[in-house]
Amino acid sequence: MKPWQLIDLPRVQDPRGNLTFVEGGRHLPFDIARVYYLYDIPGGANRGGHAHKELQQVLIAVSGSFDVHLDDGHNTEVITLRRSYTGLLLRSMVWRVLDNFSSGAVCLTLASMPYIEDDYYRDYNDFIKAVGSKS
Numbered sequence: 001m002k003p004w005q006l007i008d009l010p011r012v013q014d015p016r017g018n019l020t021f022v023e024g025g026r027h028l029p030f031d032i033a034r035v036y037y038l039y040d041i042p043g044g045a046n047r048g049g050h051a052h053k054e055l056q057q058v059l060i061a062v063s064g065s066f067d068v069h070l071d072d073g074h075n076t077e078v079i080t081l082r083r084s085y086t087g088l089l090l091r092s093m094v095w096r097v098l099d100n101f102s103s104g105a106v107c108l109t110l111a112s113m114p115y116i117e118d119d120y121y122r123d124y125n126d127f128i129k130a131v132g133s134k135s
């Protein structure tokens with residue numbers, strides 16, 4: 001199973017403006033337990049800098065764009081999100097850093113679990129040790 005993957009979300013195109021919808025368990029491999037969003041992000045800021053033990057999430061650039069730096073302890077990739085109909089599925093145990101936010105960018109996140117601080121690896125060395133002990 002890939003630790004991260006882009007997901008094409010449905011698009012209803014309309015001269016009045018387009019519409020995208022997401023159903024947990026149908027478009028995502030989990031039920032949605034929590035929604036949060038990042039907005040009013042000042043130029044040069046970055047977010048994330050952690051991994052999750054169990055949580056899965058889908059990130060969507062509902063406005064503007066930003067880069068997501070991904071690292072599962074073996075492979076790294078940088079993905080730019082810029083379309084409101086593209087989700088980035090992050091499974092558990094993926095270190096992520098979000099940066100290069102455009103002006104007005106909004107990152108909508110659909111999460112598989114409520115907020116649980118104990119689910120975070122906030123120290124990269126702890127994350128790498130945990131990846132090593134799992135593989």
Ligand code: T46
Pocket residue numbers: 034036038047048049057096098109114115
């Ligand atoms: C992730 C990236 C993309 C809550 O109380 N509830 C919540 O649901 C969240 C997400 C955060 N918080 C509190 C915890 C901290 O006191 O808000 C504060 C900032 O959280 P954090 O530093 O984790 O924010 P980001 O933007 O660095 O990370 C968040 C998510 O935590 C993380 O899972 O992948 O956005």
